[in-house]
Amino acid sequence: MNKSEQILPHGHLLRYALKERLTHWVAAGAYIYLLMTGLAFWSPWLFWVAVIFGGAPVSRMLHPWAGLIFFAAVWYMYVMWAPQMKHTDVDKAWWKAVRYYSTNQDDKMPPAGRYNAGQKFLFWGFFWSAVALLASGVVLWFPEYIPWNLRFLRYISILIHPAAALFTIGLFLIHVYMGVFAERGAFGSVIRGDVSIAFAKRYHPGWYKEIVGESSTPRK
């Protein structure tokens, strides 16, 4: 994306292009469906959730297909964002100062770029979990075709799948909390695509500088 195109009128910056927003919501929609149907099979106390989604056999049938959609979206995120998600020295310093971040003392944080270290962790956590969920999920999809002498595949998949899902649930809760409640403006960025200049300066000063440049004056 051309940097000057990211500078919008009325003191706003374009943070997410349409294809980034679309990918995010395909992944999110598929994930929420997977989460709901998965949790229904995880606990008898939540089995009723599957009924809401059209019944347990339907949920069982569609869950793996939603998984494929989810994985495709995460893979495309990898293609788009992997280079921006590299761990840097700023990230090291960010993790050292993470207690300030979690107690809303953002002025004490090292200047993050387009993504702060926590967001990068979220990305890689979701990426590798998606790989593990796909690999174990395919085994759970067709257990009847796994030959008896390869049954260890079933035995490990039955553990890996929910364990990886639980890990993503932790990431997911924090992600939603940050995006909807803690960092006001972040939710809009993934709906409309833009953030205010104040948002950019406060949370992603490195990114702000990169786009606007220190000397150049952005359009009003």
Added chain:
Amino acid sequence: MSQAILRVQKISGHAGSVPGEGTQREYTVCKLIDTTTCIGCKACEVACMEWNDLPFGETVFDNTYQTMPETRWNYWNLILFNEHVREEDGSLMWLMRKNQCMHCAEPGCLAACPADGAIVQYTNGIVDFQQANCIGCGYCITGCPFDIPKMNPKTHRVFKCTLCTDRVSEGLEPACIKSCPTGCLHFGSKDDMLDLAGKRAKQLREHSNFPHAGVYDPPGVGGTGVIYVLHDATKPEIYGGLPSDPHVPWTVKLWKGPLKWLGNVAMVGGLIGLFVHYLRFGPKAREEEDINPSGGKP
């Protein structure tokens, strides 16, 4: 399928109490298979198909006395054949083992199943699949240490031997028992069958040349509702791969036990933690501040 006469003591994927638990004193029923008198005639295979009205499927000839490689969703009872050379004297033995669901006291299939009521265990010990409640996930296949539950690819429901629940609930013996011409199959209470099996094994040890004869009633799954008399109880594997010490896979136990608790505590704790965090710290910045940036005009 469901039998109103029989009460249920265990239900798969069930939240809350089990209606029939502890309400009825029932004999635990048991099938005794004496492998030493089985001649591999397969009358029991046919009787099973007949009584349970299973559609006929193609058999597979592999140059042995075995009808097909393993049980199928519509073939619940299979005589496994093995030509065994005895170490003691080099003599040949034709081992026949009637293979079917073992009706475990602690069934791995039931422990693994997520669907409410898809697998039940009656107070008489029979483990029965209720296809109407099955969601076709195949977790039972992973939970079973005996490779018994089989998926119907068309309906995506799992089937296996019912121990002729419908006959037993009417006071009849299972169809296979009725058909056996040599009397190597017996049916009765678990206590009686263990007694009979013990006597037969003793007879084999003392009066025949089988010093290792014994009874197969594996404790790893809490004992089974199908027990065997074996010529050599120290080597159950030679009988078509009968596991010597079957257990519900430890990963299945870990998944349904500690992982479930840990996961539930973590999820609920996480939700509460985030809520409290918000009460304590609130948002990082108010929305108004972002809409009217005060932090220096750009």
